Amino acid sequence: MTEIRQRVGAFCDRYGLRVPILQAPMAGTCPPGLAIAVAEAGGMGAGGMVRDNPERIAAWAERFRAGSSGAFQLNIWVPGPPCEDRDRVEAARAFLGRFGxxxxxxxxSSPVFRDQCEAMLAARPTAISSIMGLFEPDYVRRLHADGIAWFACATTLDEALAAQEAGADAIVAQGMEAGGHRGGFDQDAAERTQVGLVAxxxxxxxxxxxPVVAAGGIADGRGVAAALALGASAVQVGTALLRCPETGITKEWSAALDGLAPEATVTTRAYTGRPARxxxxxxxxxxxxxxxxxxxxxxxxxxxVDQWRRGGAxxxxxxxxxxxxxxxLATEExxxxxxxxxxxxxxxxxx
Structure with missing residues (x-):
């Protein structure tokens, strides 16, 4: 217990936390109000910025700081190699026709990754986190020069070691239980490298x-305690917060989570083209x-999918x-x- 207390205490002291609980940076479902609530409870708030332009990134950070002086992270997807398979795109488009x-x-146009990175740097969060890859060395140097930590998501030890070598200050260990997108560096292999958090x-x-931050399937105190006992310095939770009033998800989505069995969740590419639970x-x-x-x-x-959501009856x-x-285990508290x-x-x- 002493070793756990020291490990957790060191992490909390470094990042200005009272509790070792980080909000997962869920793009599209992490309004500033949710991050403020988590930070005010002593944890670390978060914003997922993959779809946001620099102006929206700056506005998000400004709104957060208007409500809290606590810690927060901003997150971005590292772009992968482009796939120009137009036949596959047209086949998917034709299939979507069955939905109206x-x-x-x-x-x-979509936000430019480099512009997003500059906007996150200018926002000066506690940490900037990456998923699906690594930041370039120069960007890591600039983060550290400004006193900003880099949290890197990894799904295998090889990814984690690469991130540590590249200068990551903490590794977010994403188990296969996690909701949302898989954080693997090779998205084509993501379904083949699914490891549970306990392993x-x-x-x-x-x-x-x-330090290691545990993510995936943690939704109550039992999960937090288990993760810390297994070597984590903190935990990151996302699905556990989805039904909270600050998050504001749709009634249909919230109802789908109510009583949802673990084995009923699915890994799919049907929403974005990348694997996600x-x-x-x-x-x-x-x-x-x-x-x-x-x-x-x-x-x-x-x-x-966005286009069909605007139509499709x-x-x-x-x-x-x-x-x-x-x-x-998610509640409406x-x-x-x-x-x-x-x-x-x-x-x-x-x-």
Whole structure:
């Protein structure tokens, strides 16, 4: 217990936390109000910025700071190599026709990764976190020069070691239980490298020199205590906060999480083209039928789904129903109460 207390205490002291609980940076479902609630409860708030331009990144950080002086991280996807398989895109487009007529194509261009990185740096968060790859050395040097930590998501020890070598200050160990997108560096191999958090954490803890943050399937004090006992310095939770009023997900999505069995969650590319864990829906089930095409690559599949959401007579899910395997433990309590309860219960178990 002394070793756990020292490890957790060192992490909290470094990042200005009262409790070792980080909000997962869930793009599209992490409004500033949610991050403020987590930070005010003593944890670290978060914003997922993959779809935000520099102006929106700056506005998010400004709104957070208007409500809290606590810690927060900003997160970005590291771009992978482009896939120009137009036949696959057109096959996915044709298949989506079964859900009705599409809406108008989205206007404007996608945010530029380098511009997003500059905006995150200018926002000066406690940490900037990466998923699906590594930052360039010069950007890491600039982060550290400004006193900003780099948290790197990894799903295998090889990824974690590469991130540590590249200068990451902490590794977010993402177990296969996690809701939302898989953080693997090679997205084509993501389904083949799914390791549960109970196996992943000791492997990371035994081979890494930097702190490990546990992510995936943690939704109550038991999960927090187990992760810390297995070598984590903190935990990161996402699905556990989805039903909180500050998050503001759709009623349909919230209902899908209520009582959802772990084995009922599915790994799918049907929302964005990249593998992610979600609650089952008729839309997702349609993509598993015999003879259907593969979803288009990212970001084409995401753009197609967005277009059909603007049309399609409501037959495409209005929101991506991301869900980790502990979704049934998510409650409709305020986020601050969830964080406080998780740490209170974990502390009792570790005492």
């Amino acid at each position: 007529a599409p809406g108008e194509p989205g206007g404007g 992943l954490l000791p492997r990371f803890a035994d081979h890494l020199d930097v 979600a609650a089952p829906t008729p839309y997702l089930a349609a993509w598993t039928e015999a003879g259907v095409p593969r979803p288009a690559p990212y970001p084409d599949q995401r753009r197609l 409501g037959r495409v899910d209005k929101a991506s129903h991301w869900a980790g395997q502990s979704a049934a 305020p986020a601050g109460a969830v964080v406080a309860r998780m740490w209170r219960d974990a502390s009792a178990l570790l005492a």
